[in-house]
Amino acid sequence: MRLMLEVSGLHVAYGRIPILTGIDFQLAEGEFLGILGHNGMGKTTLMRALTGSLPLLAGKVILAGADISKAAVYRRARLGLGLVPQGRDIFPDLTVMANLRMGLAAAAREDAAVVDxxxxxxxxxxxxxxxxxxxxxxxxxxxxxxxxxxxxxxxLILLDEPTEGIQPSIIEEIIETLLRIKARGGLSMILVEQNLEFITALSDRILTIQKGRITGELDPKSADFASAIAAYAGMDSHAAEQA
Structure with a gap:
């Protein structure tokens, strides 16, 4: 198994307030990893720490064998780390085509054919x-x-709360698109989400996060997945199965 990402001993704080207190996980090449947690548990902070927009107090982030723990945001992007942020952050005054061309700026080399x-x-x-x-x-x-x-x-794409405020038909479209891309291989993904149907449809594994620490790992294909989700989410097994 070739590793795309190794995260060890990650500690991050806002001022004197600790948010992440020892995050450890690995991501294989081509794997889609879900991170499930309630609001305020550190999910978005983890995404910001991985992209470099928040400094680490301690720990290491290794991307495809390269230590990026102290690398600048642009350097991580050039090494192949992409982010779809919570809230989307598209350029509202630019056309759709211009927005897509802005994506070329983060590539290691600009190739206009990529947009097509x-x-x-x-x-x-x-x-x-x-x-x-x-x-x-x-x-x-x-x-x-x-x-x-x-x-x-x-x-590697970091996808932060992509279903927030999105109509169900678009959610299904995103699932289908990402599954097609996944089937072709060559892309890894970390998906932060609270929508159980969405995260289950796409993830090979799901890590649970509580109060800035990884607290468990769930297998969406296992027989006891529904009961495990129910125990985590505080719902009954039947509701979990419907989700």
Missing amino acids: EVLEEFPRLHRLLDRKGGALSGGEQQLLALARCLCSRPR
Whole structure:
């Protein structure tokens, strides 16, 4: 098994307030890893620490064998780390096409043909290329944020709360798109999410996070997954199975 990411002893704080207090996990090449946790448990802080927008108090982050623990954000992007942030952060005054071209700026080398390749995965965006990002629906903006990230040709994507405020039809479209990309191989992903159906459909493994620490690992394909989710989420087994 080739590792795409190794995280060990990660500690992060906001001022004097500790948020992450010893995060350890590994991600295999081509693996989709879910991280499940309630609000305020440190999920988004973990994403920011991995991208370099928050400094580490302690610990290491190794990306494809390279120690990026102290690397700048742009350096991590050039090494193949992509982010689809919570809230999407598209450029509202730029057209969809211009937003996609902004994704090329994070690539190790600019290749305009990449935009056409990415658009093949997002047919809904074809008719919107001349429309400003701010005029899109929330779901369309999420598709654009994901497509823009893919334009940088990442090896690892961090996907932070992608279903937040998104209509069910777009959620299904994102699932189908990511499963197609996953089937072709070559892309790893860390998915932070609270939507059980979404995270279960895409993840090979799911880590649970509570109060800044990884507290368990769940296998979505195991026979006892529903009861394990129920125990974590505080719902009955039948509700977990329906989720």
